[in-house]
Amino acid sequence: xxxxxxxxxxxxxxxxxxxxxxxxxxxxxxxxxxxxxxxxxxxxxxxxxxxxxxxxxxxxxxxxxxxxxxxxxxxxxxxxxxxxxxxxxxxxxxxxxxxxxxxxxxxxxxxxxxxxxxxxxxxxxxxxxxxxxxxxxxxxxxxxxxxxxxxxxxxxxxxxxxxxxxxx
Amino acid sequence: xxxxxxxxxxxxxxxxxxxxxxxxxxxxxxxxxxxxxxxxxxxxxxxxxxxxxxxxxxxxxxxxxxxxxxxxxxxxxxxxxxxxxxxxxxxxxxxxxxxxxxxxxxx
Numbered sequence: 504x505x506x507x508x509x510x511x512x513x514x515x516x517x518x519x520x521x522x523x524x525x526x527x528x529x530x531x532x533x534x535x536x537x538x539x540x541x542x543x544x545x546x547x548x549x550x551x552x553x554x555x556x557x558x559x560x561x562x563x564x565x566x567x568x569x570x571x572x573x574x575x576x577x578x579x580x581x582x583x584x585x586x587x588x589x590x591x592x593x594x595x596x597x598x599x600x601x602x603x604x605x606x607x608x609x610x611x612x613x614x615x616x617x618x619x620x621x622x623x624x625x626x627x628x629x630x631x632x633x634x635x636x637x638x639x640x641x642x643x644x645x646x647x648x649x650x651x652x653x654x655x656x657x658x659x660x661x662x663x664x665x666x667x668x669x670x671x
Numbered sequence: 672x673x674x675x676x677x678x679x680x681x682x683x684x685x686x687x688x689x690x691x692x693x694x695x696x697x698x699x700x701x702x703x704x705x706x707x708x709x710x711x712x713x714x715x716x717x718x719x720x721x722x723x724x725x726x727x728x729x730x731x732x733x734x735x736x737x738x739x740x741x742x743x744x745x746x747x748x749x750x751x752x753x754x755x756x757x758x759x760x761x762x763x764x765x766x767x768x769x770x771x772x773x774x775x776x777x778x
Binding site: 559561567570571573574575576596597598599600601602604605608609671 | 679680681694695696699710711712713714715716717718719720741742
């Protein structure tokens, strides 16, 4: 079995492109993503640059994973709704999105998730605060952070929308 | 149902690729080949587009062959109509461009 190593690392949700870049830098060094967990990445030793890694937030239904497999993309694993794929570099460039519309759909999906979790935290936080529960403050803090994340994702979407005014 | 809006480049090439039945990978290859390598459809984008076009009735899934998990798609009458309309629109764009600019490209 190939040599393996585990790295514990943390990325903010709006830094998913940075995370993807890092995973591809690891692959360029011969460390190919093999498993994912919460803030945990397991790599196995392989040929440097032999794989391209992509991630996407989406519900991981079997039909989609099957379609990806048909196109040569291996499902590495998922953390919450983040799905990690890898594809052999021999098959050429590997991307999940190739037009502005689908990139925007992706960002909007992330936004909706953040909003839903954020609102839930806010609601629970307010209820907890009324009940003088100390957990309330933590919920409110989570909600604030999630709303900040939503703002960052929204900013990315706006940038794409501006581009879409002139280009497809 | 006619559509007055312009198709996106991805939509146009997917429909064009489906002039003959193809599976997902075939659509990607055909598009890349037709555009001389310029247009590369990404997996997620293609998946989303195939689903919306199926919903709209522009394409449909062919009944699967035994032993094959690969899904094959083909153009419907409506899809062909949309594609023809788009081709007419594109011809108009080219015609107008050439008329105004003299049909010559300045090197």
